[in-house]
Amino acid sequence: MRVDINSDLGESFGNYKIGNDVEVMKYISSANIACGFHAGDPIVMERTIKLALENNVAIGAHPGYPDLQGFGRREMNLSSKEIKSYVSYQVSALKGMTESLGGKLQHVKAHGAMYNQASNNYEKAKAIAEAVHKIDPEIIFMGLANSMMIEAAKETGLQTACEVFADRTYTQKGTLVSRSLEGAVIHDSKYCNERVLQMVKGGTVLDIKGNTIVLQADSICIHGDNPTAIELAKSVKLHLEQNGITIQSLKA
Amino acid sequence: MRVDINSDLGESFGNYKIGNDVEVMKYISSANIACGFHAGDPIVMERTIKLALENNVAIGAHPGYPDLQGFGRREMNLSSKEIKSYVSYQVSALKGMTESLGGKLQHVKAHGAMYNQASNNYEKAKAIAEAVHKIDPEIIFMGLANSMMIEAAKETGLQTACEVFADRTYTQKGTLVSRSLEGAVIHDSKYCNERVLQMVKGGTVLDIKGNTIVLQADSICIHGDNPTAIELAKSVKLHLEQNGITIQSLKA
Amino acid sequence: MRVDINSDLGESFGNYKIGNDVEVMKYISSANIACGFHAGDPIVMERTIKLALENNVAIGAHPGYPDLQGFGRREMNLSSKEIKSYVSYQVSALKGMTESLGGKLQHVKAHGAMYNQASNNYEKAKAIAEAVHKIDPEIIFMGLANSMMIEAAKETGLQTACEVFADRTYTQKGTLVSRSLEGAVIHDSKYCNERVLQMVKGGTVLDIKGNTIVLQADSICIHGDNPTAIELAKSVKLHLEQNGITIQSLKA
Amino acid sequence: MRVDINSDLGESFGNYKIGNDVEVMKYISSANIACGFHAGDPIVMERTIKLALENNVAIGAHPGYPDLQGFGRREMNLSSKEIKSYVSYQVSALKGMTESLGGKLQHVKAHGAMYNQASNNYEKAKAIAEAVHKIDPEIIFMGLANSMMIEAAKETGLQTACEVFADRTYTQKGTLVSRSLEGAVIHDSKYCNERVLQMVKGGTVLDIKGNTIVLQADSICIHGDNPTAIELAKSVKLHLEQNGITIQSLKA
Secondary structure, X not given: OEEEEEEEEOOOEOOXXXXXXXXXXXXXXXXXXXXXOOOOOHHHHHHHHHXXXXXXXXXXXXXXXXXXXXXXXXXXXXXXXXXXXXXXXXXXXXXXXXXXXXXXXXXEEOOHXXXXXXXXXXXXXXXXXXXXXXXXXXXXXXXXXXXXXXXXXXHHOOOEEEXXXXXXXXXXXOOEOOOOOXXXXXXXXXXXXXXXXXXXXXXXXXXXXXXXXXXXXOEEEEOOOOHHHHHHHHHHHHHHHHOOOEEOOOOO | OEEXXXXXXXXXXXXXXXXXXXXXXXXXXXXXXXXXXXXXXHHHXXXXXXXXXXXXXXXXXXXXXXXXXXXXOOOEOOOHHHHHHHHHHHHHHHHHHHHHOOOOEEEEEOOHHHHHHHHHOHHHHHHHHHHHHHHOOOOEEEEEOOOHHHHHHHHHOOXXXXXXXXXXXXXXXXXXXXXXXXXXXXXXXXXXXXXXXXXXXXXXXXXXXXXXXEOOOOEEXXXXXXXXXXXXXXXXXXXXHHOOOEEOOOOO | OEEEEEEEEOOOEOOEOOOOHXXXXXXXXXXXXXXXXXXXXXXXXXXXXXXXXXXXXXXXXEOOOOOOOOOOOOOEOOOHHHHHHHHHHHHHHHHHHHHHOOOXXXXXXXXXHHHHHHHHOHHHHHHXXXXXXXXXXXXXXXXXXXXXXXXXXXXXXXXXXXXXXXXXXXXXXXXXXXXXXXXXXXXXXHHHHHHHHXXXXXXXXXOOOOOEEEOOOOEEEEOOOOHHXXXXXXXXXXXXXXXXXXXXXXXX | OEEEEEEEEOOOEOOEOOXXXXXXXXXXXXXXXXXXXXXXXXXXXXXXXXXXXXXXXXXXXXOOOOOHHHOOOOOEOOOHHHHHHHXXXXXXXXXXXXXXXXXXXXXXXXXXHHHHHHHHOHHHHHHHHHHHHHHOOOOEEEEEOOOHHHHHHHHHOOOXXXXXXXXXXXXXXXXXXXXXXXXXXXXXXXXXXXXXXXXXXXXXXXXXXXXXXXXXXXXXXXXXXXXXHHHHHHHHHHHHHHXXXXXXXXXX
């Protein structure tokens, strides 16, 4: 039994540093690297690609909205055509740079508001999936388990990776409870570990009302922008391994 | 006997339109497409790639400095590392988008201040050439004839295309006379036609002092941002063809 | 009897030119000048301010969303705090530059998606109004007649100028029919002239269903980005003057 | 006897945090606040202005080149007209926002490459000074002691504040030894303290060759982006006060 662990990396920009990519790389099997629209720049991208290659971590593109000031987290009303072009540009840039450095692009995962809007909006999800498919139909599309993104990617002919979250609660529909609501984030790392194990082995999780949701857990998203997050990452990885789960990238 | 005619296209941005790409495409065999740093955006890039494919015009990436406000024409003191990363990013983006649309990247030509600075600066020229080579050693490097760019590209192992200008005068060193100086631009289209023919057939041109310069003319640069420029393009193409020169892209 | 005519100007950016500001200045009494977020740059702003001063046209700031690529026309989900700060920044910049050149800021009018979203959203409208009021309570707030913007500005303690459109149709609620719908734009200039005169003199206009709407017409918005628009501007101005209406800026 | 202590603050951007403004505010009398071109954004600017007002620290604008990716530290070949407009825009924005919040702009100090280039280039220095003078001739122009900036500002009719550095060595010409050279930065805080005291009381400092340079010390620049820098700030302030020097803003 196996599962992937992914994290959003390469989010620094110019003189600005965010996250602790060196440390996080130790606990993950796939890296989602920002592509310069919401975060990242060409120098940061190359550095992060090299770091992933050195750590034998699979590389993914992490495209976002053109909104550096809002870190790609603010909803923008873009047309499908705009989303498709923006994704094509960003994924192409990251893919070419990765290949320049001797690597290969494994997957694509949308960022922030693009991810959230595409979770519930089939048209936007389809725009992302089509851009990816046109670049290379072998690229894996990573998206929220049970969301429109997985549906759209499958219909486009892409392989998919269903993403689950260790420390976030779920609504009855299987989407994430908004961070603005109480109870959205789970702070008990032991409970996180158990939830993750149940998602990976059992394919279910309890929603915020206590009902069982069925979900496929191909990849677990962890954060690395603070010491607590890194502790959780470490703890989740260890707990999975102690229970016989192998941590492996999606294509490994 | 053959020669390529190239032009800088895809320089619109968002709601802003520049140039008359539809018209210029008729007179050229290679298009240098802006990549979003000094001009262009993902929507414009896709539109221009499609237009080139429809017109059977070869596609090149036209990377520039990250200075939209200055249209990439202002000198910036970037390190070799920065130039290399910025070129890698931009060329990768344009290449991936071109392949997405069924095309293939033929060449790379630097834009504006990057082009000018690299003409006289071996280190900067080498940075561009190395970025291109790492992406794909088959990409042709287009640069000013007799400049550091051609030298650096050859030493990096790239094929080169020496660019000449129909309506610009040359210094004794074979570089372009600065636009800020008198006599930099030739306005007599008949004289332009003769100069171009001599460059292509004879491999020489008279410099601003009247001395003969030896230069290789693989590609002629034309502009298309005003009606006069388009007239010149048309006239140069016709004159070459009437003298038995075939207009062909670099790889055709 | 009097009315103001306003137009959005200074929308060029760097090497990119939009509109025909020199021509439009002849037919207006107030200029809304872009402030560098959705359009305009410091060089363009200064040039446009000077042009307005030379033409004795009153100067207004025209702040927008930070989205040059979308020309500020794409909805963004910004917080009130963000809108307030962004307006404060842009209006302060334009105001200071105007005063540097010997002028005085008359009014503020929001642009594009910010204008549209604030028309229907009291909270966003209030954020704009509060930013303006804090800079100078004497600045006039220009907004769509009958919209939330006028309401919020009044409650904030600002003077208001109700804006009407010569060539746009109205819904029953008094808002503009979306450009994406049939019949949104009126192309018959004679009919435009009559409508404008009725709005200014009678304070009413027929909505798209033919019902009468009451609206205050302090300022008429005209466009100047194409020859037809300039013809309409000229025609509207002439028709008003021939009917005894004086064209005057808001504070004149 | 008195002197000002200044620091560059408000350099965060969106989700990106730089520096420890809350801590640094304790040791300074004047804050140079970034204006959104090389660092800072409207939200950060307002927060920093409020913080300065709460700490009774005088407020200055800190304009830079339009190069967020390079933090305004990369030389750009801008015309005097461009520099003048860019400074006018940025200073106007910061001034208006400061006044909105009940404060008053005390001074302007250029940032990074703009500061360095204007130190040695009279034309660039004059462009900055003229922009400031047109906004308000009462604004104090802060610049490197003995540099072209001070000269240009005086000739423009502005009051000047000569800036000195606690931990940097000087060339024989009185300019700073480039950070890229050995011995540019002094790490012995005790020696820094003595140098600063001598500059303030004696008006001299030893250059890197050991010769005496005459320089006026109106304001001491300190950094606050790391714990060592804050320790030095604290130490310099204490040493000055223990020697009877009052730390006061320029206009206090």
